[in-house]
Amino acid sequence: MAGAALDHKNRPIVAVTGMGVVSSLGAGRKDNFAALTSGQSGIRTISRFPVDGMRTTMAGTVDFLDFPEFSAPALTEKLAVTAGEEAIAQSGIGRIGDFPGPLFIGIPPVELEWQHRFDLYTKGTGGGGYGRLLDVARKGDYKNLHRLISFAGVEEAVSDHFGTIGAPISLTTACASGASAIQLGAEAIRRGETEAALCIAADGSVHAEAVIRFSLLSALSTRNDPPEKASKPFSKDRDGFVVAEGSGAFVLENLDSAKARGAEVLAIVAGCGEQADDFHRTRSKPDGSSIIGVFRDALADAGLEPGDIDHVNAHGTSTPENDKMEYMGLSTVFGDDLAGIPVSSNKSMVGHTISAAGAIEAVVSVMTMQNGRIPPTINHDVPDPDIQLDVVPNEARDADVSAVMSNSFGFGGQNVSLILRREPA
Amino acid sequence: MAARDPRDAVITGIGLVSALADGVGDHHRLLNGNERAKPLLDTESYAPYSFHPLVEIDLGTQIPRRGDQRQMENWQRYGTYGAGLALDDAGIKGDEEVLGRTNLIVAAGGGERDPEVDSTIADGIDAADNRGAFLNEHLMNDLRPTLFLAQLSNLLAGNISLVHHVIGSSRTFMGEELGGAMALDRAHRQIRANQGDIFLVGAANNAGRPDMLLYLALGDCLWSGADVPSVWQRGGQPGGVVSGSMAAFLVIESRAHAEARGARIYAQLDGVIADRGPRDDAQKREKRLNRQRAFLEAKTGTAPIGVISAASGARDAMELERAFLTQLSEERPMAIRGASTVLGHGIEAQMPSSVALAAAALEKGTFFPPFDDSGFEDPIPAPPDVIAVSMWGYWRGEALAIIRAER
Incomplete structure (x- = not known):
């Protein structure tokens, strides 16, 4: 194609033309960015279910969306649809029900939940345990419940809603899922097999068992009072993450076709880096080699040097381990340049939205470039002397940002780093 | 025959373990034997539902550290074992340079729950x-923390990275059977487009899980009864699924990469077409199937083919x-074999296991004798050069993969 815009590796350039976001701070990218840059926290004491006996009693839940009855897949689907609709509306591409490309969606694993189990159990008449549940299942019509908790249920419903093309991919790379969804979309456009892709990540899975499971892994902060002060990435007194809900969505397009239809180009997905860790199920390699490798891969994929990065939207979970390792990786790769690079964590305000985090933070990264304003890391009262970072403490900062690195690391050794840029002049 | 291209995606390693056999070689041998091979069947543990348990395996041969085994549930043990078989088969086990670049795509469902904890809580509620306090108290006290990790869908991939050091990249696809199809599809596309040279792709299923059987029973998807006929003869019940424990992993790489390291090539993965949509809307369904037809036609014209169907047994889909x-x-000219008859239904692993059987047959220049007597599975006059793997998910998703012989 004459005059086709190709990147430094002769691949089609991937443009962002639409974005949507939902978090505990609200629905919509404008409201979210305003709240983030004013240092608001969405973390509250949990009201969705009884927290008797729990060590952690707070979360960043999304309780303001209108849908029938809470279950993780039902809220996750609602979150995905809400963010996806906002992104499609902004991009002006296609219409809801007729999106001209595939769907890549990062979601949490789903399963039968306790309210379902109790409901089935009470319908039974004899015996106990799974024997009784199986007997109830055999005698009744529970097709809707099956579809709800199916591993294919969310992708099926979201594909139908948006009318995306072909088979969707719903994926989980744990806390990196949002970044992975964007990466899959970027790869498809770079292959030239589609002009557009809808990349969504959503997580609405804060129920009692989810909180307790993370709690048993000692991953969660227990500073329940006041809840909005609990998430303190890169602080010396950080003690774990705060689990949260939300969604982020990108409409990605081939830069040429986006321009040809007159779309506003919000940013470029310039580079993706991905490596798996093989050291431990929940911890990074002590030498940080996988994280370091991911940062370097992302920079190389984008054709950039460390000094070209103006801002890092950190994974920054507020766990002792993550923040230490992320700093180690950044300091190794960025060296002396790191001193001049603001590194902030949105999770200080919205908590850790697990499967959605990478997508939400990618949206915030683009808005940071658009608005020339970097959201802060709040609750930064006690700096960690071992983490020499400019974390944009407590207050947003105006800055000219033209390239952002957005990091995501997940349990199971999942490491993904994205580089987002302004459209090159 | 299509011209050979250095960016062809070729299958160079197979790790297959099921209720029938341990290892791809034994699968091939048993399925070509004089007597019709039967997979293990457990008709009692969860009667009236039957399932196919895994044959006995020595986990230690692929997961040497007991500590690693302890931190997994069975589906992860099976999968990590199967992944190891595939790496061994491809000759790259322990080759850090290659494994450091190997991209892992796993299709996975939910992790296993602790049935005893679930039962205690349900019985006491x-x-x-x-209720809330009771639930919290029991979950806090009874759940084993490490097993939370066994519950995360991406922890099969995590365990494969940990045990076998496959660390190029790691992605876990959900979506049940279609997740397995998309894992194969991505590996194929990425190899063709030079977005990676070597992939480890697959999935695992533990059939003897009451939580999983409950999920399938809620959808009325399971075959009921101890007498399990071949997959094509399960029309008498709406649910024809007989879950089968298995792990199916494939090493897939570019032809150039395989040739450079002198790898044995089983067959070529010549493309996957996958889609989803309403099945009760005849017009939309026909549109999707016409794309599959055109795809097959473009790949093989009217040449004779073998078909391995990954049919689950679920009646509506099967019909x-x-x-x-x-x-x-x-x-x-075409001969069809229903893989579920001999392996059971592996959900995410169903398409990878069918592709494994196809690749093994093509490498040996054979096709399988019929797996059933219903008349639907004809003998084949001559071994085909192409085997198509047909996958219809038990409630949604359809895919077709083309596996081509090297000869």
Whole structure:
């Protein structure tokens, strides 16, 4: 194609033309960015279910969306649809029900939940345990419940809603899922097999068992009072993450076709880096080699040097381990340049939205470039002397940002780093 | 035959373990034996539902550290074992340079729950004064923390990275059977587009899980009864799924990469077409199937082919797939084999296991004798050069993969 815009590796350039976001701070990218840059926290004491006996009693839940009855897949689907609709509306591409490309969606694993189990159990008449549940299942019509908790249920419903093309991919790379969804979309456009892709990540899975499971892994902060002060990435007194809900969505397009239809180009997905860790199920390699490798891969994929990065939207979970390792990786790769690079964590305000985090933070990264304003890391009262970072403490900062690195690391050794840029002049 | 291209995606390693056999070689041998091979069947543990348990395996041969085994549930043990078989088979086990670049795509469902904890809580809930507090207390005290990790879908991939050091990249796809199809599809596309040279792709299923059987029973998807007929003869019940424990992993790489390291090539993965949509809307369904037809036609014209169907046994899906395959068989000489008859249904692993059987047959220059006597599975006069793997998910998702012989 004459005059086709190709990147430094002769691949089609991937443009962002639409974005949507939902978090505990609200629905919509404008409201979210305003709240983030004013240092608001969405973390509250949990009201969705009884927290008797729990060590952690707070979360960043999304309780303001209108849908029938809470279950993780039902809220996750609602979150995905809400963010996806906002992104499609902004991009002006296609219409809801007729999106001209595939769907890549990062979601949490789903399963039968306790309210379902109790409901089935009470319908039974004899015996106990799974024997009784199986007997109830055999005698009744529970097709809707099956579809709800199916591993294919969310992708099926979201594909139908948006009318995306072909088979969707719903994926989980744990806390990196949002970044992975964007990466899959970027790869498809770079292959030239589609002009557009809808990349969504959503997580609405804060129920009692989810909180307790993370709690048993000692991953969660227990500073329940006041809840909005609990998430303190890169602080010396950080003690774990705060689990949260939300969604982020990108409409990605081939830069040429986006321009040809007159779309506003919000940013470029310039580079993706991905490596798996093989050291431990929940911890990074002590030498940080996988994280370091991911940062370097992302920079190389984008054709950039460390000094070209103006801002890092950190994974920054507020766990002792993550923040230490992320700093180690950044300091190794960025060296002396790191001193001049603001590194902030949105999770200080919205908590850790697990499967959605990478997508939400990618949206915030683009808005940071658009608005020339970097959201802060709040609750930064006690700096960690071992983490020499400019974390944009407590207050947003105006800055000219033209390239952002957005990091995501997940349990199971999942490491993904994205580089987002302004459209090159 | 299509011209050979250095960016062809070729299968160079197979790790297959199931209720029938341990290892791809034994699968091939048993399925070509004089007597019709039967997979293990457990008709009692969860009667009236039957399932196919895994044959006995020595986990230590692929997961040497007991500590690693302890931190997994069975589906992860099976999968990590199967992944190891595939790496061994491809000759790259322990080759850090290659494994450091190997991209992992796993299709996975939910992790295993602890049935005892679930049962204790369910049995006690009626007597509890405060349901929420009762639930919290039991979850806090009874759940084993490490097993939370066994519950995360991406922890099969995590364990494969940990045990076998496959660290190029790691992605876990959900979506049940279609997740398995998309894992194969991505590996193929990425190799063709030079977005990676070597992939480890697959999935695992533990059939003997009450939580999983409950999920399938809620959808009325399971075959009921101890007498399990071949997959094509399960029309008498709406649910024809007999879950099968298995792990199926494939090493897939570019032809150039395989040749450079002198790898044995089983067969070429010549493409995957996958889609989803309403099945009860005949017009939309036909549109999707016409794309599959055109895809097959473009790949093989009217040459004779073998078909390995990954049919689950679920009645509605099976009837539609049968009609579609019958239509395809009117356009070319064709012989069909239903993999579920001999392996059970592996959900995410169903398409990878069927592709594994196809690749093994093509490498040996054979096709399998019929797996059933219903008349739907004809003998084949000559071994085909192409085997198509047809996948219809038990409630949604359809895919077709083309596996091509090297000769």
